[in-house]
Amino acid sequence: MRPEQGTMQSRAQAMAALLELLTDQPVIICNGFPSREAQKLADRPTHFYMIGSMGNAAAIGLGVALSKPSKKVIVFDGDGNVLMGMGTLATVGALRPKNFIHVVFDNEVYGSTGNQPTISNVVQLEKVAKAAGYVTVERVLDREDLVYEFKDMLKNDGPSMLLVKVNEFVEDAGRIALEPPAITARFMKAIE
Amino acid sequence: MVDSDVFVQALENLGVNFFTGVPDSLLGGIIEELLTRKLYTSAVREDEAVAMAAGAFMAGKIPAVLMQNSGLGTSLNTLLSLNMIYRQPCILLISWRGFEGKDAPEHLVMGETMPQLLDTMKIPHRTLSEQTLADDLRWVGQTFMKQRIPVALLIKKGIIKGLHP
Numbered sequence: 015m016r017p018e019q020g021t022m023q024s025r026a027q028a029m030a031a032l033l034e035l036l037t038d039q040p041v042i043i044c045n046g047f048p049s050r051e052a053q054k055l056a057d058r059p060t061h062f063y064m065i066g067s068m069g070n071a072a073a074i075g076l077g078v079a080l081s082k083p084s085k086k087v088i089v090f091d092g093d094g095n096v097l098m099g100m101g102t103l104a105t106v107g108a109l110r111p112k113n114f115i116h117v118v119f120d121n122e123v124y125g126s127t128g129n130q131p132t133i134s135n136v137v138q139l140e141k142v143a144k145a146a147g148y149v150t151v152e153r154v155l156d157r158e159d160l161v162y163e164f165k166d167m168l169k170n171d172g173p174s175m176l177l178v179k180v181n182e183f184v185e186d187a188g189r190i191a192l193e194p195p196a197i198t199a200r201f202m203k204a205i206e
Numbered sequence: 207m208v209d210s211d212v213f214v215q216a217l218e219n220l221g222v223n224f225f226t227g228v229p230d231s232l233l234g235g236i237i238e239e240l241l242t243r244k245l246y247t248s249a250v251r252e253d254e255a256v257a258m259a260a261g262a263f264m265a266g267k268i269p270a271v272l273m274q275n276s277g278l279g280t281s282l283n284t285l286l287s288l289n290m291i292y293r294q295p296c297i298l299l300i301s302w303r304g305f306e307g308k309d310a311p312e313h314l315v316m317g318e319t320m321p322q323l324l325d326t327m328k329i330p331h332r333t334l335s336e337q338t339l340a341d342d343l344r345w346v347g348q349t350f351m352k353q354r355i356p357v358a359l360l361i362k363k364g365i366i367k368g369l370h371p
Contacts, residue, residue, distance in 0.1 A: 040265075042261070062264070064288070065287070065291075066283070066286075066287025066288060066291065067253075067257060067283060067284045067287045067288035068283075069253070070253060070254065070257035070284055070288060073249075073253075073254040073255075073257035073258045073261065074257045074258070074260055074261040074264075074288075075261060076258055076261060077224075077226075077257065077258035077259060077260060077261020077262040077263075077264075077265065077267075077269075078261040078262070078264060078265045079261075080224075080247060080258075080261075080262065081224065081261070081262045081265035081266060081267045082265045082266075099251075099253075099254065101250035101251050101254060102250070102254050104250055105248075105249060105250055105254060105258075108248075109247065194291045194292040194293070195291075195292060195293040195354075197292065198264060198292045198293055198294055199293075201264055202264050202265075202266075205264070205265060206266070
């Protein structure tokens, strides 16, 4: 049973709303459908699309954030990914990079492998992040709250986690067009 | 034996400016030196460390990751499906636990298979020695720049001064 269903947006709708607020900030996008949807919505050189290494999106983002303290670094993550790399919440919480915004699109399923349930319906990931030391955490459902909180996080010091509950709908989006070395090269140049 | 501060200085001279990892007793002296120099970012898992190194590399740093060879197992998928295929190099400083079967039981299988495992993963590697230190580091730097993939230096017991000599 997913009682919140029906009030929620799709991940692509939520992602589109966030991408509208971003310009040249580095964005690390986790593997699976999230990267494919982001590429379809707005393909920017500042996007780092993951195709493998599930669970590592936040760690990649953290490496960028620590090395580029003057840039706000955004991670687009999923509930399955966060659960797999949950230790990174602790690392972020301990290091407290002010320029780190962790967006978690939480659909409570492993969507890229056939919607098997995760455990984020019972484990509230933003509470784990808060306990680990994230400065600001928010859980949102609708677009209005999502946009409001994200604008706030862009303005203020983090680390922040914005957990947005989304439904299971998946946008019809093709595979990542660029070869992985080209994604690296393009991203490096764009965030120089 | 090589002093930890000499080794860390040699890495800095090579241009390495982002250090992360998960400790091992054989690496204790190096990590202490890195902490003194405020150069070390502590990770909680080796795959996280390797992914952080990838991010740091893309943001202009030259990263090194310290780990026990057990951590090579933990970070295998990240090394293969991130660093290798995306051409994100880093220097892996891996302590060789279980070398020649002389260690606690949990280290023996990895200690024996690590070189083959690295060969299979197509990760270039060398075993550090005091006599060849300068040449080993030169090789690491050249391989890093040329191949743009992770390159491993294997560190056996008694090569670099630890916390308890």
